[in-house]
Amino acid sequence: MSAFVYYLLIKPVSFLPFPLLYLLSDFVYLILYYVLSFRKKVVRKNLTNSFPGKNSSEIRVIERKFYKHLTDIILESLKLFSISKNQLQKHFVMQNPEVLNHFYNQGKSVIIVAAHYNNWEMAGTSFDFQIKHKTLGIYSPLHNKFFNKKTIKSRSKFGSILVNHRMVMRYMVRYQDQLTATVFGIDQSPPSTKHVFWNTFLNQDTAWVAGAELYAKKFNYPVIYAHFIKVKRGFYEAVFELLEENPAETDEGVVTEKYTRYLEQKIIEKPEYWLWSHRRWKRKRNGENQNEKTGKNP
Numbered sequence: 001m002s003a004f005v006y007y008l009l010i011k012p013v014s015f016l017p018f019p020l021l022y023l024l025s026d027f028v029y030l031i032l033y034y035v036l037s038f039r040k041k042v043v044r045k046n047l048t049n050s051f052p053g054k055n056s057s058e059i060r061v062i063e064r065k066f067y068k069h070l071t072d073i074i075l076e077s078l079k080l081f082s083i084s085k086n087q088l089q090k091h092f093v094m095q096n097p098e099v100l101n102h103f104y105n106q107g108k109s110v111i112i113v114a115a116h117y118n119n120w121e122m123a124g125t126s127f128d129f130q131i132k133h134k135t136l137g138i139y140s141p142l143h144n145k146f147f148n149k150k151t152i153k154s155r156s157k158f159g160s161i162l163v164n165h166r167m168v169m170r171y172m173v174r175y176q177d178q179l180t181a182t183v184f185g186i187d188q189s190p191p192s193t194k195h196v197f198w199n200t201f202l203n204q205d206t207a208w209v210a211g212a213e214l215y216a217k218k219f220n221y222p223v224i225y226a227h228f229i230k231v232k233r234g235f236y237e238a239v240f241e242l243l244e245e246n247p248a249e250t251d252e253g254v255v256t257e258k259y260t261r262y263l264e265q266k267i268i269e270k271p272e273y274w275l276w277s278h279r280r281w282k283r284k285r286n287g288e289n290q291n292e293k294t295g296k297n298p
Contacts, residue, residue: 002146013075014082018091018234021075029071033064039277043067046276050202050267065272072233077121081154085129088158092122092236094130095229099240100181103222104132109180111221113212113243113259115187116275117266118228119236121155124183126238128159133181135160136171138211140188165211172215182221184212186259187275193283197256201264207283213247213255220248223255225262230273 016024032038043066047059054062080088103110110133114120128135137160142148152162163171163182172182188209190196196207216223223244229237243258244250267274 002144006146006150010078011081014078014080016079018079021079022072022233025071025075028074029068032071033067038067042279043276046280047271049204049281051271052203062271063276066274066276069230069272070275070277073119073121076119076234080121080125081150083125085158088122088126089130091234092119092126092130092238094126095237095239097131097240099224099242100131100133104179107179109133109176109178109182109219109221111212111216111219111223112181112183112226112240113186113223114183114226114228115263116185116278117263118230118273120185120228122236123226123228123238124160125155125158127181127183128161131181133179134175136163136175136180136182137161138163138165138168138182138184140165168211168215172219176219182215183226184215186212187263187280189278189280189282193285196283197253198285199257199260201260202267204281205285206260206281207285208256208260210253210256212259213253216244216247216255217250218248220246223247223259225259227262227266228273230270 013021013024033040040063043063044059047054047062047066051059051062083091100110112127114123124137127137137155139152139155139162141164142151156162161171161175168182172180186208190207190209193207195210197210197213198205198207200206212223215221222242225241225243227239227241229239231237241262243262244255247255
């Protein structure tokens with residue numbers, strides 16, 4: 001069944017030219033939002049809790065913009081299964097790679113932190129052939145083995161090395177003699193409340209997986225935020241911002257606090273581009289213990 005869906009639906013859609021792809025996206029938006037109400041309760045709850053100062057009409061405006069953007073992301077992600085390198089480079093541009101090149105020229109590896117904001121899939125596929133560092137992309141395997149294999153093949157076809165989130169240390173040690181950029185997605189909901197960092201994010205008590213900071217401190221790799229901008233429909237840019245040059249010298253939680261605040265600011269500026277359909281706040285703080293680190297809120 002998986003092979004049937006891939007070869008008779010996903011692959012043909014991936015060959016559509018972008019104008020036709022967006023006509024299809026417009027149709028899918030109507031189905032997801034008005035017919036299926038796909039995760040609409042989750043999206044509305046997340047938006048309402050994150051922006052308590054906005055009224056219901058304002059929340060609905062953001063909600064509709066989000067769903068229109070979400071369907072674009074879905075179809076653009078399917079496009080990646082057949083997109084060429086030249087075509088991808090036109091649609092996703094690294095705006096200021098000199099931020100990374102500065103450390104490459106110094107012989108330093110880096111850690112890149114990013115979020116599910118704008119088209120993170122295009123970004124992940126683009127990194128390796130648009131920057132000098134060798135890209136290590138952290139991912140969580142899909143349950144479906146067929147689609148997991150196809151997704152890894154697609155994401156890595158232009159040079160990125162995909163690393164199972166359970167094997168990060170092994171790969172970082174293996175590639176320690178090379179100049180690497182290890183890319184962490186920072187905004188997933190943690191699998192548990194153990195070994196997490198807590199702060200208030202978008203007006204809600206929020207737990208963060210602290211892996212990016214832990215590895216940054218262990219190897220003392222500079223931490224750089226990759227913010228993805230939507231220039232216009234189908235065209236994106238990555239803007240790099242140095243957050244911490246010497247993480248090993250910082251107190252515990254400082255780096256995580258920095259990148260969560262940076263993300264929060266960007267979401268407030270353009271909320272429709274974040275992935276509101278995931279259950280980001282399903283973990284609750286039930287009293288701190290020795291395995292939980294608490295961030296100071298501004």
